[in-house]
Amino acid sequence: MIPTVARITGTGRGLPSRIFTNDDFASIGIETSDEWIMERTGIHERRIASDTETTCWMAATASRQAMARAGVTAGEIDAIILSTATPDRLLPATAVDLQAELGATRAAAFDISAACSGWLYGLTVAEGMIASGAIDTALVVGAEKMSAIIDWKDRSTCVLFGDGSGAVVLQRNKSGERAGILSTFMRSDGCLANLLYRPDGGAAHPMTAEILENRTHLVKMAGREVFKHAVREMSEAADRALDSAKLRAADIDLLIPHQANTRIIEATAKHANISMDKVYVNVDRFGNTSSASIPIALDEVIEKKIVGPGSTVMMVAFGAGFTWASAIVRL
Ligand code: ACO
Numbered sequence: 001m002i003p004t005v006a007r008i009t010g011t012g013r014g015l016p017s018r019i020f021t022n023d024d025f026a027s028i029g030i031e032t033s034d035e036w037i038m039e040r041t042g043i044h045e046r047r048i049a050s051d052t053e054t055t056c057w058m059a060a061t062a063s064r065q066a067m068a069r070a071g072v073t074a075g076e077i078d079a080i081i082l083s084t085a086t087p088d089r090l091l092p093a094t095a096v097d098l099q100a101e102l103g104a105t106r107a108a109a110f111d112i113s114a115a116c117s118g119w120l121y122g123l124t125v126a127e128g129m130i131a132s133g134a135i136d137t138a139l140v141v142g143a144e145k146m147s148a149i150i151d152w153k154d155r156s157t158c159v160l161f162g163d164g165s166g167a168v169v170l171q172r173n174k175s176g177e178r179a180g181i182l183s184t185f186m187r188s189d190g191c192l193a194n195l196l197y198r199p200d201g202g203a204a205h206p207m208t209a210e211i212l213e214n215r216t217h218l219v220k221m222a223g224r225e226v227f228k229h230a231v232r233e234m235s236e237a238a239d240r241a242l243d244s245a246k247l248r249a250a251d252i253d254l255l256i257p258h259q260a261n262t263r264i265i266e267a268t269a270k271h272a273n274i275s276m277d278k279v280y281v282n283v284d285r286f287g288n289t290s291s292a293s294i295p296i297a298l299d300e301v302i303e304k305k306i307v308g309p310g311s312t313v314m315m316v317a318f319g320a321g322f323t324w325a326s327a328i329v330r331l
Helices: 022-028 034-041 055-070 094-102 115-132 190-195 209-214 223-245 262-272 290-303
Strands: 006-014 019-021 045-047 079-083 108-112 137-145 163-172 180-188 254-257 312-319 323-330
Touching: 006 055, 006 115, 006 180, 006 290, 019 022, 022 034, 034 262, 045 163, 055 094, 055 137, 055 163, 055 290, 079 094, 079 115, 094 108, 094 137, 108 115, 115 137, 115 163, 115 180, 115 290, 115 312, 115 323, 137 290, 163 290, 180 223, 190 223, 223 262, 223 312, 223 323, 254 262, 254 290, 262 312, 290 312
Parallel strands: 079 108, 079 137, 254 312
Antiparallel strands: 006 163, 019 045, 137 163, 180 323, 312 323
16 A cells, blocks of 8 residues: 555634625625525525735634644744635735745745635645655645625626635655545646636736726626536546546545535536535535635534544535646545
8 A cells, every 4th residue: 555645634714704695785786686596506605804804814814723733833834835816915925925924934935826726736736845855744725805806796706706715734644554645636728718717907908997997807707608617627527536546436435526506516426426415515605715615615524523534535626717626635
């Protein structure tokens, strides 16, 4: 039995305190209903961050919990990898703000931009850095303040997203056991970028009064097209993760899919031949928190003891880009 390179030794989550329910949209003039949103997405409520609950604040809250559970101090962290589509500032990376906030004085720190798949990308990069011998201990964080980039006047997107952060400590596996990351998989297709994107406000089209007026710096999405690809690509990611771990669906104790909506989750589980009682769903409480969704869910299932030492967990994500990714870990 070959031991794994790296294992997750602690998890945490950082969530804003304000709960915004489907019924609350009426108070901001959005014509929708709990019934419409629940039927199509399974989302009932999401967290919305205040001005002081920044991406870095949520990331630091999740990180401190993950470090405490791993028994790791800030000084022991070699690398901070922060996945976000909503950095607090455009320069420098939010990861360095997190590094400063935690006092992780020995750590390299950088952001990853791969939308909802970003945390799994980050986990894969961290495992590779451990395998190369460059580092021993990484903090891998997904942190998103989606409320800052969605168009609060577009009812077809603003009902879908929420804010939050999840983090894990990933460390070199010195146990000799086959516990930790069993397989990972990553893919992208930039030909489909314009199905889910922020058209303007970047370096190609820097911010102007016209952009602000037209709201083209905010998230635009072709919902039905995204839906179709999400199901197809998340299904592929599940197959590839199982193949490279040399496992079958029956070996998986729990599937944690990216929490975009319940219909995508159900279709992915069906394709992977995993029954819904082995699938974790919290999209009803948090909406789509992009790359924070999987680490938030992982932290919840460990805290609730739905899984524990020895459990095999498959995680699958899909996001803007498009990007898609998966990982199987034994806890
Ligand atoms: N409340 C009420 N009515 C609405 C709302 C709303 N919030 N939003 C749209 N509608 C209306 C539309 O105006 C439209 O009305 P019309 O027929 O009179 O024009 C009608 O509902 C149907 O609109 P569609 O967009 O066709 O609705 P659809 O059934 O496709 O559902 C949805 C939309 C939920 C967005 C669906 O396409 C979906 O789930 N797509 C995947 C989106 C997603 O999860 N993206 C993120 C995944 S990737 C990532 O996480 C980055």
